[in-house]
Amino acid sequence: MNSTTVLLIVHGLLAVALLGALTHQALSVWAPARKPAVSFVGRFRAVPGAGYANAVVVLYLLAALLGAIIYPEYRISVRTVLQQLELRPAEGAFEVKEHFAAIGLGLLPAYWYYWRLPLAPEHARTRAMLTSILAFIVWFGFLVGHVLNNIRGFGV
Amino acid sequence: MTAPSVIVFAVVYAIAYLICVEGNYALFTYHPAINEFGMGVQKAKDGPAMYWYGWLATSGIVAGIAGALATLLPQGAARHLWPASTWVVALAAMAAFCWLLKGFFLR
Numbered sequence: 092m093n094s095t096t097v098l099l100i101v102h103g104l105l106a107v108a109l110l111g112a113l114t115h116q117a118l119s120v121w122a123p124a125r126k127p128a129v130s131f132v133g134r135f136r137a138v139p140g141a142g143y144a145n146a147v148v149v150l151y152l153l154a155a156l157l158g159a160i161i162y163p164e165y166r167i168s169v170r171t172v173l174q175q176l177e178l179r180p181a182e183g184a185f186e187v188k189e190h191f192a193a194i195g196l197g198l199l200p201a202y203w204y205y206w207r208l209p210l211a212p213e214h215a216r217t218r219a220m221l222t223s224i225l226a227f228i229v230w231f232g233f234l235v236g237h238v239l240n241n242i243r244g245f246g247v
Numbered sequence: 248m249t250a251p252s253v254i255v256f257a258v259v260y261a262i263a264y265l266i267c268v269e270g271n272y273a274l275f276t277y278h279p280a281i282n283e284f285g286m287g288v289q290k291a292k293d294g295p296a297m298y299w300y301g302w303l304a305t306s307g308i309v310a311g312i313a314g315a316l317a318t319l320l321p322q323g324a325a326r327h328l329w330p331a332s333t334w335v336v337a338l339a340a341m342a343a344f345c346w347l348l349k350g351f352f353l354r
Binding site: 186216 | 248250252253254256257260261264268277279280294295297299300302303306307310314330331333334337338340341344345348350351352354
C-alpha cells in the first residue's frame with residue numbers, strides 16, 4: 092500500500108468522524124429532544140451540540156489538510172483518467188467538492204464563535220445554518236470522494 | 248475573536264474565493280508532476296498546474312486583513328453587521344459555483 096492510499100484512508104476516517112459529529116449537532120439544533128430520549132433517533136438528536144464544536148473545527152482542518160496533501164496525486168493519476176473516459180459529471184463533482192470544502196474553511200471561525208458557551212439564544216438560527224452548511228459540505232465531499240475512489244482509486 | 252471579525256472574515260472570504268477562482272488570482276502555483284511551487288499564476292509545465300492552494304492563500308489573506316480591520320470598527324457600526332450574512336453569502340457562493348460548473352453536468 093503506498094503512502095497516498097494510507098493518507099486517503101485516514102482522510103476518509105476523519106471525514107466519517109466529522110460526519111458523525113456534524114450530523115449529531117445539526118439534528119440537535121433542528122430537532123432538539125424535548126423529553127428523555129428512548130429511541131435510537133431520539134438519542135441521536137439529544138446530544139449537547141456545543142460539545143462538538145471544537146472537535147468539528149479540528150477534524151475539518153485535519154481532513155482538509157490531508158485532502159490538500161493527496162490532491163496532487165488526484166490531479167495526476169485520477170483526473171486524467173476521468174478525462175480520458177469522458178466522465179464529465181464525476182470530474183465536475185470533484186470540482187464542486189473542492190470549492191465547497193474551501194468555502195467551508197472560511198466558515199469555521201464564525202461556526203466556532205457562535206458555538207461558544209454560553210450559547211446566545213439570539214444566534215440560534217445562525218448556529219443552525221452554519222452547522223447545516225458544514226454538514227452538507229462534508230456529506231457531499233464524502234459521497235463524491237467515495238464514488239470517485241470507486242471509479243479510480245490511487246492503487247496499491 | 249470578535250463577532251465583527253468573524254462575520255467580516257466569513258463574508259469576505261467567500262466572495263474573495265469566488266473572485267479568485269473566476270479571475271484566477273492565485274498567490275502561487277503548484278506543479279505536482281515536478282513538485283515545484285512558483286509565485287503567482289504560472290502556466291502548466293511538465294504536467295498540470297494547480298491553483299487551488301493559491302486561491303485559498305489569496306482569499307485567506309484578504310479575508311484575514313478584512314477581519315482584522317473589522318475589530319477596529321466602532322461599536323455602533325459593528326452592531327449593524329448581520330450574523331446571518333455569514334451563511335447567506337456562503338450559500339450564495341456555493342450556488343454560484345454550481346452555476347459556473349454546470350457545463351460538467353449538462354451537455
